[in-house]
Amino acid sequence: DQQVKQNSPSLSVQEGRISILNCDYTNSMFDYFLWYKKYPAEGPTFLISISSIKDKNEDGRFTVFLNKSAKHLSLHIVPSQPGDSAVYFCAAEGGTSYGKLTFGQGTILTVHP
Amino acid sequence: ETGVTQSPTHLIKTRGQQVTLRCSSQSGHNTVSWYQQALGQGPQFIFQYYREEENGRGNFPPRFSGLQFPNYSSELNVNALELDDSALYLCASSMAVGGISYNSPLHFGNGTRLTVT
Numbered sequence: 336d337q338q339v340k341q342n343s344p345s346l347s348v349q350e351g352r353i354s355i356l357n358c359d360y361t362n363s364m365f366d367y368f369l370w371y372k373k374y375p376a377e378g379p380t381f382l383i384s385i386s387s388i389k390d391k392n393e394d395g396r397f398t399v400f401l402n403k404s405a406k407h408l409s410l411h412i413v414p415s416q417p418g419d420s421a422v423y424f425c426a427a428e429g430g431t432s433y434g435k436l437t438f439g440q441g442t443i444l445t446v447h448p
Numbered sequence: 449e450t451g452v453t454q455s456p457t458h459l460i461k462t463r464g465q466q467v468t469l470r471c472s473s474q475s476g477h478n479t480v481s482w483y484q485q486a487l488g489q490g491p492q493f494i495f496q497y498y499r500e501e502e503n504g505r506g507n508f509p510p511r512f513s514g515l516q517f518p519n520y521s522s523e524l525n526v527n528a529l530e531l532d533d534s535a536l537y538l539c540a541s542s543m544a545v546g547g548i549s550y551n552s553p554l555h556f557g558n559g560t561r562l563t564v565t
Contacts, residue, residue, distance in 0.1 A: 378452070
């Protein structure tokens with residue numbers, strides 16, 4: 336039972352354009368959502384998060400949107416840079432599982448110069 | 449601030465053997481979690497330790513066990529290794545209050561790549 340899904344295994348964009356990464360979840364107990372970025376041979380690095388009491392959170396070039404009714408969140412990167420090329424994981428927690436993240440399968444983002 | 453460090457970085461074991469992986473948590477953090485990341489998948493929660501006791505466990509068999517020490521460092525032990533145990537094992541630390549890390553992003557180490565042949 337995959338409670339967090341990232342249906343796009345990969346995404347390719349041009350430098351300077353917008354990257355949009357999507358994530359769906361099924362567990363209605365989840366109320367805190369995070370995005371992590373992972374480079375090869377490194378551990379995941381926390382990028383940005385959003386609580387279910389909000390529908391948008393911004394941090395520089397990164398914005399996360401949450402649509403609770405659709406159980407959907409997305410990460411927007413504007414403008415995209417070649418250094419953003421990495422695997423992006425969506426993760427969720429809530430209910431009795433704080434600090435115990437459920438991850439999606441990841442999306443490989445490639446930003447072309 | 450010292451980040452999460454894991455050792456060794458790579459390990460090759462034979463099916464049926466036992467393995468111990470080690471993790472030092474980020475300074476100021478009191479909770480350690482372990483995740484298994486198979487190739488092409490997202491990390492999967494194995495278990496979490498808080499105050500030297502297991503504080504939650506994912507869908508992993510008992511041959512996966514752990515320890516947390518008074519300095520908050522941790523070990524992951526896997527007995528009777530199987531080929532499917534080949535994966536990247538990630539350790540993450542966080543700060544918990546009362547055993548619960550409310551909205552506290554996990555900080556991950558670079559992982560140990562385990563290969564079982």
